[in-house]
Amino acid sequence: MKSIQRDKLVSFLDDGLCLSEFSQDESANGLQVEGSSTVQKIGLAVDACEYVFKEAAQKKMDFLFVHHGLIWGGLRSLSGVVRSRIKALLDSDISLYACHLPLDWHPKYGNNAELLRLLSIRKMGEFGKYHGKNISYWGRTAKELSLDEFTAQIDKALETRSSVVSFNKKVRNVGVVSGGGWFAINEAEKYNIDTFLTGEPSHSAYTLAEEMKVNLVFAGHYATETLGVKAVGDMLKKKFGVAAEFIDHPTGL
Numbered sequence: 223m224k225s226i227q228r229d230k231l232v233s234f235l236d237d238g239l240c241l242s243e244f245s246q247d248e249s250a251n252g253l254q255v256e257g258s259s260t261v262q263k264i265g266l267a268v269d270a271c272e273y274v275f276k277e278a279a280q281k282k283m284d285f286l287f288v289h290h291g292l293i294w295g296g297l298r299s300l301s302g303v304v305r306s307r308i309k310a311l312l313d314s315d316i317s318l319y320a321c322h323l324p325l326d327w328h329p330k331y332g333n334n335a336e337l338l339r340l341l342s343i344r345k346m347g348e349f350g351k352y353h354g355k356n357i358s359y360w361g362r363t364a365k366e367l368s369l370d371e372f373t374a375q376i377d378k379a380l381e382t383r384s385s386v387v388s389f390n391k392k393v394r395n396v397g398v399v400s401g402g403g404w405f406a407i408n409e410a411e412k413y414n415i416d417t418f419l420t421g422e423p424s425h426s427a428y429t430l431a432e433e434m435k436v437n438l439v440f441a442g443h444y445a446t447e448t449l450g451v452k453a454v455g456d457m458l459k460k461k462f463g464v465a466a467e468f469i470d471h472p473t474g475l
């Protein structure tokens with residue numbers, strides 16, 4: 223297996239994932255913790271946390287790419303869990319790279335583009351405005367489906383168990399936002415959406431969906447957000463010939 227210079231990898235990711243377009247993101251996207259200057263093995267995970275850091279150290283990884291990093295809206299103090307997490311990375315010389323909203327949005331490697339692809343939904347347009355920028359898409363299924371058929375497809379593709387609220391609509395025009403995307407239900411009418419798919423269940427979405435008659439499918443925050451990091455791992459393997467492996471740490475939520 224080949225190795226790559228950390229700085230080269232970081233600038234490749236910064237450019238390729240268009241980080242500069244998401245300056246509004248609370249996540250400090252990009253390199254958050256600097257580890258080894260040479261990268262031989264890359265780990266990819268949804269969350270930056272103790273379990274993932276231990277696995278990465280054990281597997282002799284020197285670079286971790288995550289969707290949910292450690293630095294959000296400015297770090298105020300290195301104490302408690304934050305201190306332990308950062309110490310674990312520094313002790314094992316592992317870099318941490320975070321990519322939040324750009325990885326939801328990215329048209330090729332993003333969580334939402336991957337969701338559409340996996341579910342054979344044809345992309346029709348942008349969707350899910352968050353901090354002034356669309357981070358997702360809405361699209362059309364190849365044929366009309368019952369909500370049960372659609373949910374079965376999702377559960378199989380994502381190895382999850384969705385919770386569903388039906389408002390008796392057939393599934394054709396689907397709005398998708400990975401993770402905690404309930405806010406996008408507000409755009410359902412604009413795009414004539416009959417079914418809204420996001421990760422985390424939200425009470426707040428219910429009455430809006432009820433009055434707009436839009437089915438709700440909550441497929442899990444974690445389950446909808448493993449896709450982007452996996453796609454980035456596959457791309458890095460192909461592009462640089464480095465070892466890259468997904469570290470699975472499902473929350474069931």
Ligand SMILES: [Zn+2]
Pocket residue numbers: 289290400401402443447
């Ligand atoms: Zn998320």
